[in-house]
Amino acid sequence: MSIAEVTSRISQIKAQLALLSGPVAATGSSGAAFAGALQDATAPPTARITAGTGGVGDQVVANARKYLGVPYVWGGTDPATGLDCSGLVQQVYSELGYDLPRVSYQQAQAGRPVASLAEAQPGDLVAFNSPVNHIGIYIGDNQMIHAPRPGKDVEISPVYATPSAIRRIVPDAPAAGALGSIGAIGTTAPGRVAAGTPYASLFDGAAARHGVSAALLSAVAKQESGYDPRATSPAGAQGLMQLMPGTAQGLGVTNAYDPAQAVDGAARLLKSLLDRFGSTDLALAAYNAGPGAVLKYDGIPPYAETQNYVTSVLSTLEAAA
Incomplete structure (x- = not known):
């Protein structure tokens, strides 16, 4: 791991500690997270893919929902044992054939920029702080899926602060109609x-x-x-x-x-x-x-x-x- 990556990891730990007093997640309990994951896993494929914009971004969201309830583990890249924020992002995108960098500050430079949260689409990456030390996957309606901090599970929560970077990895979703x-x-x-x-x-x-x-x-x-x-x-x-x-x-x-x-x-x-x-x-x-x-x-x-x-x-x- 490079010095830059170590520095990013240290910043990430600090950010996770700061989040301890942050807003309560929309899916706070592991039981609710499991129920959401089960509902998504048992829905017909077309329902899961076309629920939002109908683009590849919805496939990203559908993939991310599979990991609701997986525990946060710092440095985690294996869903069977735990994921950290960038490990979740990398795992979700790899299943669709996208090779993203390992750490959050590098992921926040991938793809192409999105000007604001108002223009964000499901599947976009939302990154936080400067230097970036936390990242999640936007799902729409000011909500995201992320691995928040030690002691928490992968969850859906509000976008708790203005992202320092929003990046689109997949093709743009179809316009209305x-x-x-x-x-x-x-x-x-x-x-x-x-x-x-x-x-x-x-x-x-x-x-x-x-x-x-x-x-x-x-x-x-x-x-x-x-x-x-x-x-x-x-x-x-x-x-x-x-x-x-x-x-x-x-x-x-x-x-x-x-x-x-x-x-x-x-x-x-x-x-x-x-x-x-x-x-x-x-x-x-x-x-x-x-x-x-x-x-x-x-x-x-x-x-x-x-x-x-x-x-x-x-x-x-x-x-x-």
Whole structure:
């Protein structure tokens, strides 16, 4: 750990002690936290993802809610034993393929700035003090999820002070009314799969909900599993869309062998990758090899499997067009 990181940690401890006299959390008891986590975990995936703005930020919030009730542990990065504030942030974002720094002051420099809390969207990072020594995940309505201090659990509480930094890591959420237009476009625009395609109604439905080409979803399913919802790869990828268990969990997919859940989860994942990388070929590369590999090589990774995967899916799309 560098001197700067040690200094940040010392400042963080001081801030946590100062918070002892701070406002009471909105979800103060561990029982209430567990109830909230249980409610979120058992809700249908579409309800958990589309409850707010409908963007990737809501996926961040849904992931963060899973850790309500996890105890604060200074330096903690393992949800099984405890998390500190930056450990929580890093864990939540890693499940969606975002590689954030470990400590709060570095996380408060990631992504892009948001001018004020009035412009903040669910999933944004809210950081406190200068130098930054505490950080949380904004969920809307002046509330955040954070790991507050020793003796407390990960909880939902008010944003107790004006943040010293607000950072947006994920793509912007759709503007008001945008989800409706996405749905209308998704049901009629080119890219709808041909009649007779296996699971055509699932692809068309997911395209309408999430603004991803149905033809792209179909091409990915064909490449991944040959439209076999029972497929399991040697690496452990599961189902029609070949989701890895950790990826499926992060997307709220409880059964990757259920075609409806798999297609909906894959649509949300592809939408986030398209928004993040800005092109279909890079999104496909990230779907196959992971976002980290695309970032590492600043393009399609030099892996034969990934390059063949991208070429094959794009060829299927061209043939469908």
